[in-house]
Amino acid sequence: MKIDTTGLTSFIPEAEIFQTLENTKNPTTKRVREIIAKSLDKNRLAPEEMAVLLNTEDPELLEEIFEGARELKRRIYGNRIVLFAPLYIGNNCINNCKYCGFRCSNKEVSRKTLTMPELDQEIEALVDRGHKRLILVYGEHPKYDAQFIHDTVVETYSIKKGNGEIRRVNINAAPLDVEGYKLVKSAGIGTYQIFQETYHQETYKSVHPSGPKSDYLWRLYGLDRAQDAGIDDVGLGALMGLFDWKFEAMGLLYHTIHLEEKYNVGPHTLSFPRIEPAIGTDTQQFPGVNDADFKKLVAILRLAVPYTGLILTCRESVEIRNEVIEFGVSQIDAGSDIGVGAYSTQGSESYEKSQFVLNDGRPLDLVLRELSEAGFLPSFCTGCYRLGRTGEHFMEFAVPGFVKRFCTPNAVLTFLEYIEDYASEETKEAGMKQVERELERMPDGDQKKQLIERIEQVKNGQRDLY
Ligand code: SAM
Numbered sequence: 304m305k306i307d308t309t310g311l312t313s314f315i316p317e318a319e320i321f322q323t324l325e326n327t328k329n330p331t332t333k334r335v336r337e338i339i340a341k342s343l344d345k346n347r348l349a350p351e352e353m354a355v356l357l358n359t360e361d362p363e364l365l366e367e368i369f370e371g372a373r374e375l376k377r378r379i380y381g382n383r384i385v386l387f388a389p390l391y392i393g394n395n396c397i398n399n400c401k402y403c404g405f406r407c408s409n410k411e412v413s414r415k416t417l418t419m420p421e422l423d424q425e426i427e428a429l430v431d432r433g434h435k436r437l438i439l440v441y442g443e444h445p446k447y448d449a450q451f452i453h454d455t456v457v458e459t460y461s462i463k464k465g466n467g468e469i470r471r472v473n474i475n476a477a478p479l480d481v482e483g484y485k486l487v488k489s490a491g492i493g494t495y496q497i498f499q500e501t502y503h504q505e506t507y508k509s510v511h512p513s514g515p516k517s518d519y520l521w522r523l524y525g526l527d528r529a530q531d532a533g534i535d536d537v538g539l540g541a542l543m544g545l546f547d548w549k550f551e552a553m554g555l556l557y558h559t560i561h562l563e564e565k566y567n568v569g570p571h572t573l574s575f576p577r578i579e580p581a582i583g584t585d586t587q588q589f590p591g592v593n594d595a596d597f598k599k600l601v602a603i604l605r606l607a608v609p610y611t612g613l614i615l616t617c618r619e620s621v622e623i624r625n626e627v628i629e630f631g632v633s634q635i636d637a638g639s640d641i642g643v644g645a646y647s648t649q650g651s652e653s654y655e656k657s658q659f660v661l662n663d664g665r666p667l668d669l670v671l672r673e674l675s676e677a678g679f680l681p682s683f684c685t686g687c688y689r690l691g692r693t694g695e696h697f698m699e700f701a702v703p704g705f706v707k708r709f710c711t712p713n714a715v716l717t718f719l720e721y722i723e724d725y726a727s728e729e730t731k732e733a734g735m736k737q738v739e740r741e742l743e744r745m746p747d748g749d750q751k752k753q754l755i756e757r758i759e760q761v762k763n764g765q766r767d768l769y
Pocket residue numbers: 402403404440441442443475476477478497498500541542576577578579580581586618658659
């Protein structure tokens with residue numbers, strides 16, 4: 304793969320972002336409310352509008368932002384939360400990202416790449432716990448080329464265990480060239496995620512001192528090349544805490560606008576991980592983001608991009624997760640272990656092979672129970688992607704409340720599969736109550752009738768109805 308960024312320039316207007324953040328300080332109550340209302344009408348916000356929200360400090364107005372985010376989530380996504388698990392394929396890396404335990408200069412991390420039989424064992428362990436959606440994660444290394452990524456995806460889909468299998472594989476890996484993306488796409492991937500880490504070029508340069516990742520533009524245009532290769536389902540992210548989080552939030556919005564303008568479709572998801580401690584790594588050297596700012600960030604991202612999924616990971620504590628799920632998160636991981644080979648060995652060697660440390664160590668079953676008890680509807684749905692509803696088409700469908708109408712029944716059916724095949728007694732009880740609440744909430748009619756029929760089919764052993 305040849306890295307070529309000739310003719311490319313950054314679409315992140317740094318000076319303009321700093322100026323906008325400066326000009327929008329001390330916003331009026333009227334202006335903040337206008338912007339929240341625009342978002343509740345399901346419009347993407349402009350950068351200046353996001354900056355106004357970022358500069359809101361008044362506690363009462365901040366509460367209005369939080370409530371706006373909760374309301375928008377209810378209107379667009381309902382109470383559904385999609386579950387997934389990360390699966391680390393290999394932690395060899397030729398980059399030297401200063402925040403990451405996998406960086407090549409880190410002698411304390413133990414290196415490992417799963418062999419195909421080991422990958423099979425990991426998949427079986429995940430399927431056995433009830434997972435249906437994975438994100439495969441790779442360091443950046445010549446041996447993790449497009450062919451390798453393709454082959455690991457194909458292998459993942461091929462594994463069947465009991466009633467289960469993995470139905471959607473997303474990718475978090477280094478940016479590829481167009482040919483590479485085409486090959487990976489042919490394996491049937493869902494979303495291709497690349498986090499820019501920081502949109503601030505000078506900071507980017509200092510935290511990525513060597514390796515292919517030190518090229519800001521190659522990474523910035525990484526998802527353009529994915530789109531050029533026909534992958535219309537892409538995920539953006541920034542590693543929060545490397546630089547000013549408000550700047551990064553604006554960067555994510557400008558990146559979204561760039562994709563919308565060029566490809567007529569924004570990103571499928573945004574990720575906003577905070578830096579966590581990592582083996583052999585001084586993560587205290589970065590500014591970080593405190594809890595109060597993090598909550599504000601999530602709520603503002605929700606309002607800024609109403610139709611983009613927000614992903615929250617086990618990097619965050621249970622307490623924070625419970626709080627911010629309410630204002631806008633649509634996907635979470637659960638029962639995660641990020642050590643290479645950790646699922647099939649029950650995490651015994653996890654720490655030495657992990658990229659960073661997780662804060663939410665609850666097993667999937669417990670997370671599902673607690674979500675149900677809190678009134679959320681857990682979902683393992685993969686329907687849209689398998690019906691070809693991605694990218695531009697997905698956006699069209701999503702606009703008139705599609706997500707609520709079609710996703711809720713699919714969420715109920717996939718959660719019921721979990722309840723039937725994998726749940727503990729306590730989770731079964733809490734889960735069935737949630738399923739019943741969903742049915743009560745649905746208006747009588749054909750849709751409800753069909754769902755009741757399908758619920759019976761699942762109870763009678765049929766699987767994967769959508
Ligand atoms: N190697 C590829 C790359 O860098 O894009 C793929 C995935 S990397 C293993 C996944 C993401 O983990 C990175 O993009 C980064 O944002 C995040 N990450 C790295 N170090 C971290 C840390 N100490 N705490 C939290 N997240 C971290």
